Amino acid sequence: MSEMDGKGHAVVIGSGTAGLSAARVLARFMERVTVIERNWTPHGGQQRPGILQARHPHSLTPAAEAGLEHLFPGIGHDLTRAGAVRIRIPQDILVHGPTGWLLPGKTKTSLLSAGRDLMDAVLRERLHAEAKVDFLHGHEVVALHPGRNHTITGVWTRARSRGTPKNPGPRRLLPAQFVVDASGRSFQAARWLAELGYPRPVETVVRSRASYACALLAPPAGHISSWKSLLFTAAPGTPSPQGQLTLVEDGRWSLSLRCGQGTAPPTDHAGLIRTAAALPHPLLHDVIATAAPLGPVHTCTRTDSHWRHIERLRHWPDQFLVTGDALAGINPAHGHGMTLAIHSALILEHTLKRHGTTTGLSHQLHRTLARHIGATWRQNTRTMQPTADTQNKPATWRERLTKRTATHTETTTTTDAHTAMLLPEQTQTPTPHSPLDPRAPRTART
Ligand SMILES: Cc1cc2nc3c(=O)[nH]c(=O)nc-3n(C[C@H](O)[C@H](O)[C@H](O)COP(=O)(O)OP(=O)(O)OC[C@H]3O[C@@H](n4cnc5c(N)ncnc54)[C@H](O)[C@@H]3O)c2cc1C
Structure with missing residues (x-):
């Protein structure tokens, strides 16, 4: 199928990173795309309800940014113009690891740091400019519509009245030739499909006992520093907190503290300061003690990793794809969730380019x-998460080896400049090959 001869209507459930990236791809191959979002979306980068993790700082890895550039050329420029802050690694970031400060050096790696609402708003703006893409805000998908020969041929939606979600409107069918579920962690399609007689996918869950507390802060007037971000990590498996302070749009600081071992996260500013005082170095505590709070403290305790193994199912409807956190949600410790969502859209693009929306596409x-x-x-x-409970299974020799290598790398970063340069590359390259890389696995052989 070529990019120009698109036919049919595609529906995307959810307007998070996964949904917006998938919509961009589908607009190249289909006649029309409708993105359905259950929440009302404010203009610009103002806060919107629905994505609880959006209150926590988000950064785009270089791999994620490269993927977005492919989908939305010039997006890096759009994001920085809207206020996102480019953080060069390690020049702009002071990292204190379990054994001391990471040695300074230079790489060509950088992260883009901004509030999640700002990132989504910039992507939405680009899609609004596409004639083929429509948004249906304030509408919730409540069921899938089955077609003949094990296909999904539409979704049932219901309008949600602003401010009073208890009075939903009547159900309405929206026919579609292709449906993408990017509904994040509130994914419900397994239940909808079970009601249609399909088996539920097996789920792998890796428990994490970490929790996060975050807040926006105003730096003290006239504050000048050589860094844009401070990162304090703790030794794997210890209950010590970890902390990150990062410059985001409008000159604000976004503070995130990670509590391990089931410790409840602080819920107010006094608690944030107390938790920061327990970090292995006083710098972050001293810096935030001089800053002014710009809003409430937000917490996040849903940090387990989960993966729904749809690929193992023999019976799953065609023309229906699950992507983003709805398919696999990864512990936020290294911020790889958006990378995975964007790369999944690239894989959708490769597959549609080669095969079009033919039978068997979903599988x-x-x-x-x-x-x-x-x-x-x-x-x-x-x-990366050696403290997580990997389903109580004993570690294999390969897992033990990778864990030891990671620990060795972390401890050597304070004494060996070469290793210090490897660490950011290791943590910021979430997969061996990006789907943009010609060596990356393309489509599965059928
Ligand atoms: C504390 C924390 C910090 C994180 N930091 C980072 C980071 O720095 N970098 C990074 O890459 N990742 C980070 N992540 C992970 C990242 O937030 C997720 O991987 C990413 O949001 C997944 O995007 P998504 O589009 O799949 O889901 P979401 O962003 O959750 O979007 C799903 C959308 O679907 C809508 N929806 C749900 N159900 C329906 C329905 N029935 N009908 C219509 N709409 C529906 C929701 O309202 C929502 O808008 C972090 C996560 C957490 C918890």
């Missing part, structure tokens, strides 16, 4: 996505 896509997710999953749940 093929879910198999390819599973291979891609697998690499990120292993890196995040075993190497």
Whole structure:
């Protein structure tokens, strides 16, 4: 299928990173795309309800940014013009690891840091400019519509009245030739499909006992520093908190503290300061003690990683794809969730380019996505999160080796400049190959 001869209507459930990226791809291949979002979306980068994690600082990895540039050329420029802050690694970031300060050096790696609402608003703006894409805000998808020969041929939606979600409108069918579920962690399609007689996918869950508290702060008047971000990490498996303070849009600081071992996160500013005082170095505490709070403290305790193995199912409807956190949600410790969502859209693009919306597309896509997710999953749940309970299974020799290598790298970063440069690359490259890389796995063979 070429990009120009698009036919049919595609529906995307959810307007988070996964939904907006998928909508961009579908607009190249289909006649029309409708993005359905249950929440009313304010103009610009103002806060919108629905994405609880949006109150927490988000940064785009270089791999995520490269993926977005492919989908929305010039997006890096749009984001920085809207206020996102480019943070060069390690020049703009002071990192204090379990054994001391990371040695300074230079790489070409950088992160884009901004509030999640700002990032989504910039992507939405680009899609609003596309004639083929419509948004249906304030509408919730409540069921899938089955077609003949195990296909999904539409979604049932219901309008939500502003401010009073208890008075929903009547159900309405929106026919579609292709449906993408990007509804994030509130994914419900497994239940909807079970009601239609399909089996539920097996789910792998890796428990995490970490929780987060975050707040926006105003730096003290006239504050000048050589850094844009401070990062304090703790030794794996210890109950010590970790902390990050990062410059975001409008010159504000976004503070995020991570509490381990089931410790409840602080819920007010006094608690934030107390938790920061327990970090292994006083700098972050001293800096935030001089800053002014710009709003409430937000907490997040849903940090488990989960992966729904749709690729293992023999019976799953065609023309229906699940992507983003709805398919696999990864512990936020290393901020790889948006990268995975964007790369999944790139895989959708490769597959549609090669095969179009032919029979068997869903199965093929879910198999390819599973291979891609697998690499990120292993890196995040075993190497990066050694404290997580990996379903109480004893570690394999490969897991023990990767864990030891990661610990060795972390401890050597304070004494060896070469290793210090490797660490950011290791943590910011979520998969061995990005889907933009010609060596990356493309579509699964059928
Ligand atoms: C504390 C924390 C910090 C994080 N930091 C980072 C970071 O720095 N970098 C990074 O890359 N990732 C980070 N992540 C992960 C990242 O937030 C997620 O991976 C990402 O939001 C997934 O995007 P998504 O589009 O799949 O889901 P979401 O962003 O959750 O979007 C889902 C959308 O679907 C809508 N929706 C749901 N159900 C329906 C329905 N039935 N009908 C219509 N609409 C519906 C919702 O309202 C929502 O808008 C962090 C996560 C957490 C918890």
